[in-house]
Amino acid sequence: MEVKRHRLDGIQFDESPHVGGKITPRFIVMHYTAGGSALSSVRAIRERGLSAHLFVDRDGGIIQTVPFNVAAFHAGPSSWRGFDGLNQHSIGIENANFGFLDQRTSDGWTRTGLRTFGPHEVLVARHKNGGPEMAWELYPEAQLRALDAIVAALREAYPTIQEVVGHDDISPGRKVDPGPAFPMVRYQNQGGAAGSGTLRDNDLGEFEVVVRDSLNLRGGPGTGFTALRSLPPGTRLRVLREDGEWCQVDLKGDGVPDGFVHAAFLRRIGA
Secondary structure (H helix, E strand, O other): OOEEOOEEOOOEEOOOOOEEEEOOOOEEEEEEOOOOOHHHHHHHHHHOOOOOOEEEOOOOOEEEOOOOOEEEOOOOOOEEOOEEOHHHOEEEEEEOOOOEEOEEOOOOEEOOOOOOEOHHHEEEEOOOOOOOOEEEEOOOHHHHHHHHHHHHHHHHHOOOOOEEEEHHHHOOOOOOOOOOOOOHHHHHOEOOOOOEOOOOOOOOOEEEEOOOOOEEEEOOOOOOOOEEEEEOOOOEEEEEEEEOOEEEEEOOOOOOOOEEEEHHHEEEOOO
16 A cells, blocks of 8 residues: 555545645544444535545445545544644544444443444443443454555655554543544554554563553553552563553563553563
8 A cells, every 4th residue: 555646546535625724744543433334424524524534444445535635624622742733733544433332232232323233343341531331343354454554654655643543542531432442552553652563463572661650550451440550661561462452461571461551651672
């Protein structure tokens, strides 16, 4: 996959009328559509006077609606790393996904107006920014692989890109997408905050903690779980597995899990 003249080469381009001025992209912001297909979301967002640069379907299909050097209206009131109004500083990617499912049934989870999702289709977790335990639609591997290629192409084309973040990072308390089921560390690892490579193997490797003060080691994958201890900056640990945006870690090197930390505050050793 390659970017040419601020578009993904060979990808369907369905131009949005809702755009701003020229931008220098510094971040990639991940969203979920809270709806069905990518195409239906393109239409729904357009009707609301909003836009995003890319829409990625569950099967990996991609639609681009705004050139990457032009502002799209996807972030709303937002701030990150000293930047305010992230529409002017980021590329927005909408991923076809229903998001949270807050009603439990005998067969699984649902939300008003949706079908029931079975246990194999969801991740049950609390959002990192707080709230009750709910189910969140999982992102299919075909969709995640398309995002692998997209992020790699964007980083190659725009060296100014510093980080991949979620809408829930730049607008906490207002937005919950892309949610706990989105493996953010997978894309931060593509040259972002957490190093390089992806956390998809059995041996995920050695990392260090990168925070200003300390990082909570928790009993489970979310801020609703008990803080077991605080890890100072530079703490070395091994990541045993990924659970959404959280990593189960081993502090002693004995292969025994000691708790969970948020993946955004880890950097791979030697990256």
